[in-house]
Amino acid sequence: MIIDTHCHLDDERYIEDLPKVIERAKENGVERFIIPGADPKTLNRAVKLSQEHNEVYFAVGVHPYDAKNYNRDFLKEFVTHPKCVAIGECGLDYFRLPKSKEEIEVEKKLQKEVFVDQILLAKEFKLPLIVHIRESSADSLELLEEYAGEQGGVLHCYNADESLLKLAKRNFYYGIGGVLTFKNARKLVNVYPKIPKERLIIETDAPYLTPHPHRGKRNEPSYCKLVVAKMSEISNKKESELELSTTQNAQQLFSKMK
Numbered sequence: 683m684i685i686d687t688h689c690h691l692d693d694e695r696y697i698e699d700l701p702k703v704i705e706r707a708k709e710n711g712v713e714r715f716i717i718p719g720a721d722p723k724t725l726n727r728a729v730k731l732s733q734e735h736n737e738v739y740f741a742v743g744v745h746p747y748d749a750k751n752y753n754r755d756f757l758k759e760f761v762t763h764p765k766c767v768a769i770g771e772c773g774l775d776y777f778r779l780p781k782s783k784e785e786i787e788v789e790k791k792l793q794k795e796v797f798v799d800q801i802l803l804a805k806e807f808k809l810p811l812i813v814h815i816r817e818s819s820a821d822s823l824e825l826l827e828e829y830a831g832e833q834g835g836v837l838h839c840y841n842a843d844e845s846l847l848k849l850a851k852r853n854f855y856y857g858i859g860g861v862l863t864f865k866n867a868r869k870l871v872n873v874y875p876k877i878p879k880e881r882l883i884i885e886t887d888a889p890y891l892t893p894h895p896h897r898g899k900r901n902e903p904s905y906c907k908l909v910v911a912k913m914s915e916i917s918n919k920k921e922s923e924l925e926l927s928t929t930q931n932a933q934q935l936f937s938k939m940k
Contacts, residue, residue, distance in 0.1 A: 811835030815857025860893030
């Protein structure tokens with residue numbers, strides 16, 4: 683069995699054919715799905731999907747791009763739901779910062795405050811974090827080391843920054859997805875063998891980051907098999923061995939998942 687630990691099945695691009703998407707995933711051995719919280723506007727749909735499909739779980743959180751819409755009280759309404767398995771995706775993203783120095787400082791400050799509050803929310807409810815880090819490794823590492831303690835979580839779409847590998851000792855896992863199959867993913871390919879095998883989990887980030895050879899098309903959980911194949915190629919481990927170990931890792935991290 684494979685668990686897709688990060689797929690946005692609440693995205694509007696799945697409204698027309700979600701049952702078929704789930705069916706294709708199952709045909710390819712993907713039997714559990716986690717919808718990360720990113721946009722508060724779609725959270726109700728994620729909860730609804732988790733109630734309609736036994737194999738679907740969700741997380742609550744606010745993506746750094748939506749930090750201005752953060753509402754802790756709103757998120758807390760969903761945290762105790764039996765199918766809520768994590769807090770996130772939350773984190774820092776400095777890829778699209780404003781142009782002026784003053785605006786940059788304001789944006790970074792807001793993102794950090796919202797990230798820290800979600801870390802504290804995870805600790806309060808003893809749930810793992812789903813962490814988004816883009817061009818912000820140093821600040822993200824600093825905040826996680828200062829506030830997360832041993833709560834742990836996953837570095838979603840791990841960005842191959844080796845400085846973040848030290849978080850493995852703090853119960854953090856590393857989400858590996860379609861980026862590993864990209865031709866320009868040399869850095870991730872080189873760092874991948876350094877990740878402890880007991881800290882690897884699989885994700886797609888569907889509908890984004892579609893793996894080769896389907897780049898340019900909508901991503902979906904069935905493509906986890908392509909990620910496993912690339913992991914197998916790099917590590918010289920059998921695909922079945924990787925499927926088993928990453929599933930056990932995911933179940934260890936997301937302990938509320940059946």
